Amino acid sequence: MEPRVCLQCQKPIHGRADKKFCDNQCRNEHNNTQNAVSNNYIRKVNRTIKKNRSILEELCPMEKSIKVKKTELSRLGFSFSYFTNTYTTKAEKTYYFCYEYGYLDLGNDYFALVYDNKALTADK
Numbered sequence: 001m002e003p004r005v006c007l008q009c010q011k012p013i014h015g016r017a018d019k020k021f022c023d024n025q026c027r028n029e030h031n032n033t034q035n036a037v038s039n040n041y042i043r044k045v046n047r048t049i050k051k052n053r054s055i056l057e058e059l060c061p062m063e064k065s066i067k068v069k070k071t072e073l074s075r076l077g078f079s080f081s082y083f084t085n086t087y088t089t090k091a092e093k094t095y096y097f098c099y100e101y102g103y104l105d106l107g108n109d110y111f112a113l114v115y116d117n118k119a120l121t122a123d124k
């Protein structure tokens with residue numbers, strides 16, 4: 001049988017078979033590290049989506065849908081892999097939203113940008 005070691009300090013563990021840490025301090029340190037890693041990741045994703053939203057907000061007038069080039073969005077630092085939700089129309093077109101601003105791939109390097117004022121009142 002493999003000698004069991006603490007997940008935090010790697011020292012051998014004695015005691016119950018399901019014990020993963022030598023003591024509470026090691027357990028807390030381990031959990032704090034895990035939380036910091038996932039919090040950093042969440043912050044990074046949130047920052048990316050907020051940046052996307054402000055790019056869309058900058059380009060897209062309210063109540064109106066406009067056409068922009070994909071290269072223009074890329075130039076401004078838009079990340080196409082990050083969004084908050086999607087909306088698929090009956091015609092099977094999928095809009096990707098960053099909060100209340102959405103975009104739709106029109107092909108040929110063009111995107112349609114839309115502002116959804118219903119998003120602001122949706123979950124009431």
Ligand SMILES: [Zn+2]
Pocket residue numbers: 006007008009010011021022023026
């Ligand atoms: Zn330990």
